Amino acid sequence: MIDLDKSETRILVVDDEESLRLTFQMFLGREGYGPVLTASTFEEAMELIEQQTFDLIISDIVMEGASGIDLLRRVRDLGLECPVVMVTGYPNINTASEAVRLGAFDYLAKPVKKADLLRTARMALQQYGLWKEKERLTEEKERYQQYLETIFRSVRDMIITVDHDMRVVQMNDQAKSWAAMHMPGLAIGASLAEVAECFSGFAADAQKVLECREAVSEHRIEVNPDGGGHVVFRLCAAPLESQQGKDFLGAVLVFRDVSRLEDLEKRGKRTYFHRLAGVSRAMQTVYTLIENVGQVDTSVLITGESGTGKELVAEALHAESPRRDMPLVKFDCTSIPENLMESELFGHKKGAFTGADRNREGRILQADGGTLFLDEIGDISPLMQLRLLRFLQERTFYPVGEDRPVTVDVRVVAATNADLKQKVQRGEFREDLYYRLRVIDITLPPLRERQGDLPILVELFLARFSKRLNKNITGISDQALQLLAAYRWPGNVRELEHVVERACVLCPDDTITTGNLPEEVRSGGREGGATFMGAGVEAPTTVESKGVSSLSPENEKAHLLSIIAQTDGNKAKAARLLGIDRSTLYRKMKAYGLE
Numbered sequence: 001m002i003d004l005d006k007s008e009t010r011i012l013v014v015d016d017e018e019s020l021r022l023t024f025q026m027f028l029g030r031e032g033y034g035p036v037l038t039a040s041t042f043e044e045a046m047e048l049i050e051q052q053t054f055d056l057i058i059s060d061i062v063m064e065g066a067s068g069i070d071l072l073r074r075v076r077d078l079g080l081e082c083p084v085v086m087v088t089g090y091p092n093i094n095t096a097s098e099a100v101r102l103g104a105f106d107y108l109a110k111p112v113k114k115a116d117l118l119r120t121a122r123m124a125l126q127q128y129g130l131w132k133e134k135e136r137l138t139e140e141k142e143r144y145q146q147y148l149e150t151i152f153r154s155v156r157d158m159i160i161t162v163d164h165d166m167r168v169v170q171m172n173d174q175a176k177s178w179a180a181m182h183m184p185g186l187a188i189g190a191s192l193a194e195v196a197e198c199f200s201g202f203a204a205d206a207q208k209v210l211e212c213r214e215a216v217s218e219h220r221i222e223v224n225p226d227g228g229g230h231v232v233f234r235l236c237a238a239p240l241e242s243q244q245g246k247d248f249l250g251a252v253l254v255f256r257d258v259s260r261l262e263d264l265e266k267r268g269k270r271t272y273f274h275r276l277a278g279v280s281r282a283m284q285t286v287y288t289l290i291e292n293v294g295q296v297d298t299s300v301l302i303t304g305e306s307g308t309g310k311e312l313v314a315e316a317l318h319a320e321s322p323r324r325d326m327p328l329v330k331f332d333c334t335s336i337p338e339n340l341m342e343s344e345l346f347g348h349k350k351g352a353f354t355g356a357d358r359n360r361e362g363r364i365l366q367a368d369g370g371t372l373f374l375d376e377i378g379d380i381s382p383l384m385q386l387r388l389l390r391f392l393q394e395r396t397f398y399p400v401g402e403d404r405p406v407t408v409d410v411r412v413v414a415a416t417n418a419d420l421k422q423k424v425q426r427g428e429f430r431e432d433l434y435y436r437l438r439v440i441d442i443t444l445p446p447l448r449e450r451q452g453d454l455p456i457l458v459e460l461f462l463a464r465f466s467k468r469l470n471k472n473i474t475g476i477s478d479q480a481l482q483l484l485a486a487y488r489w490p491g492n493v494r495e496l497e498h499v500v501e502r503a504c505v506l507c508p509d510d511t512i513t514t515g516n517l518p519e520e521v522r523s524g525g526r527e528g529g530a531t532f533m534g535a536g537v538e539a540p541t542t543v544e545s546k547g548v549s550s551l552s553p554e555n556e557k558a559h560l561l562s563i564i565a566q567t568d569g570n571k572a573k574a575a576r577l578l579g580i581d582r583s584t585l586y587r588k589m590k591a592y593g594l595e
């Protein structure tokens with residue numbers, strides 16, 4: 001039985017006898033019911049009923065003018081469900097039982113005893129309470145059903161539910177229109193197993209779910225319908241259970257025709273290529289170039305701003321070449337002082353110089369049979385330029401202190417974010433070396449010129465950092481993505497990667513929002529045009545996050561000094577704070593004489 005809150009029950013007593021009205025009002029009021037209102041005529045009662053809602057109406061049958069039965073009829077005509085109790089004198093007992101047939105809850109015979117009145121009132125109110133609760137639950141269920149149906153209708157995926165015997169129970173509109181075109185046999189009531197043999201993958205998934213009561217995760221299946229053609233579906237299946245998994249109802253299959261996507265991918269529209277991500281035309285050109293150039297042994301020069309993915313291109317070139325099982329040796333030309341560079345690259349003989357207490361194999365020899373990646377090639381000294389040119393021309397070299405040449409089979413891939421051509425014009429870089437290196441030139445456009453790549457890169461980094469940070473971040477709000485798209489990205493993909501990493505660290509739930517983005521990005525880069533530095537939460541709070549790329553040379557030098565000091569000389573940390581990589585930092589330090 002449901003509990004009644006008596007003080008919240010509105011009762012109307014209708015009687016033309018004032019003493020009876022007052023007695024009923026007093027009995028009910030003292031019992032805690034309220035408010036209890038009274039009316040002496042049909043008209044007066046109707047006026048109150050139209051103005052407010054009642055939980056119980058107690059009405060005399062015989063009144064001057066319209067009767068209590070008229071009142072009951074009127075109440076039901078208005079669609080009101082509240083219980084009506086009739087009061088009648090002994091001679092009118094038959095009329096009263098007639099009233100019950102017409103929908104009255106009960107009747108009370110005069111003289112009405114207090115106990116009878118209270119018992120009938122309690123029962124009527126309790127029954128009405130139950131009815132209201134049932135109505136509420138039905139309404140809620142209907143609303144929920146509607147809500148589910150709306151989802152069912154509006155998702156772009158096709159959805160089919162099947163029962164234990166694999167008979168189709170429900171199909172959403174997408175599934176229906178797809179079936180009408182490609183598989184007319186697939187309809188509500190049809191057996192999924194029998195519909196078409198070529199769709200056996202669907203039936204197999206459904207069968208698995210029905211047998212194991214476990215979801216089958218998303219996978220792709222190829223289908224060759226009778227009418228010909230070739231269709232690829234992305235399909236997942238899950239058990240269909242009632243609330244709390246008490247009843248097992250069957251399986252739900254969610255699938256999507258991805259043939260067009262597959263076609264696009266096959267036609268060269270690739271989203272990923274080795275560790276590179278991007279769908280823009282520029283990146284498609286880069287992928288194709290790498291594929292073609294990978295097969296030959298010519299030198300390649302990769303150019304592009306800092307953080308555009310030059311190192312990833314070098315890796316992909318190596319992976320695409322027949323040298324892929326041999327070493328890829330990376331050498332950052334700015335990472336070590338000039339005087340040690342020759343020995344580092346070419347190796348040295350024991351005793352070649354003070355401190356050379358044993359023979360040392362250089363990077364070039366380590367790369368024998370494989371690829372040597374020379375990063376930041378624009379920064380090497382004229383002497384090293386000459387040595388490298390000789391090596392590229394003759395494929396032999398002399399380790400420091402050694403007079404016998406060493407021959408190796410190495411493919412050289414170099415990268416720079418400097419404008420080498422300008423350096424050649426200014427006499428800072430050898431023209432002959434430039435052309436030797438640049439047999440093939442792969443240029444990576446800055447991120448701001450290939451905005452179409454942004455969503456896919458964001459998705460890639462979100463998945464990466466969500467996993468690394470052991471979080472469950474599944475997406476980014478449209479508004480946050482719009483801010484990222486509007487930003488100029490002076491630090492390119494590296495900077496974007498740091499921004500997403502920082503956002504993942506700050507994000508408390510499953511969606512990155514604008515609040516998780518740094519101020520620079522939120523203000524559209526208007527904060528003095530400074531680059532976001534990817535400091536994330538690891539940055540000491542005392543370090544002012546300010547980029548370098550837009551500062552004047554004097555300010556940039558001072559800023560570099562300040563960051564290096566604040567990180568206690570830790571170059572890796574300083575570079576990270578500045579949103580540039582270590583080699584760029586070394587280059588800048590060198591340029592400002594800060595070594």
Ligand SMILES: Nc1ncnc2c1ncn2[C@@H]1O[C@H](COP(=O)(O)OP(=O)(O)OP(=O)(O)O)[C@@H](O)[C@H]1O
Nearest residue numbers: 275276277306307308309310311312417493494581
């Ligand atoms: N197209 C891309 N897809 C996925 N990640 C990328 C892409 N481009 C760059 N990145 C990421 O951005 C960061 C910087 O890339 P990378 O080191 O290859 O750039 P770079 O051009 O060599 O930079 P620098 O000139 O400063 O050495 C890396 O973490 C890399 O994984």
